[in-house]
Amino acid sequence: MTDKASQTLKIRFKRASKKVWDLPERPTNEQLLDLYALFKQATEGDCEGRARGGLKERAKWKAWNSVSGISESEAMERYCGIVDSLISSD
Numbered sequence: 001m002t003d004k005a006s007q008t009l010k011i012r013f014k015r016a017s018k019k020v021w022d023l024p025e026r027p028t029n030e031q032l033l034d035l036y037a038l039f040k041q042a043t044e045g046d047c048e049g050r051a052r053g054g055l056k057e058r059a060k061w062k063a064w065n066s067v068s069g070i071s072e073s074e075a076m077e078r079y080c081g082i083v084d085s086l087i088s089s090d
Contacts, residue, residue: 005042005073013042013076016083023086035082037063042075 005013020035027035037060040047046068051061067075 005076009073009076009080012080016080019087020083023083025086025089027086031082031086033059033063035079036060037067038075038079038082040064041067041070042072042079045072 017039041064047061047064051058051065053061070078
């Protein structure tokens, strides 16, 4: 996570992370996993450790691990893009 996000992107990301709770329809499980993974990558960085827990926890870990290595700003951009597409698909 070497590429730091601009202040404008951070504000856009924060707004998107609030909008996601008020989506017109529930996202698919795949979309939820993508959102989870990108949010964790943007806020905490690369996934560490091993997958633990039940199916849900392992799926979340695998999703986050799949985006390890992308920058903070790229994760934020992709997260915002997914939220925007979910809002406009209504």
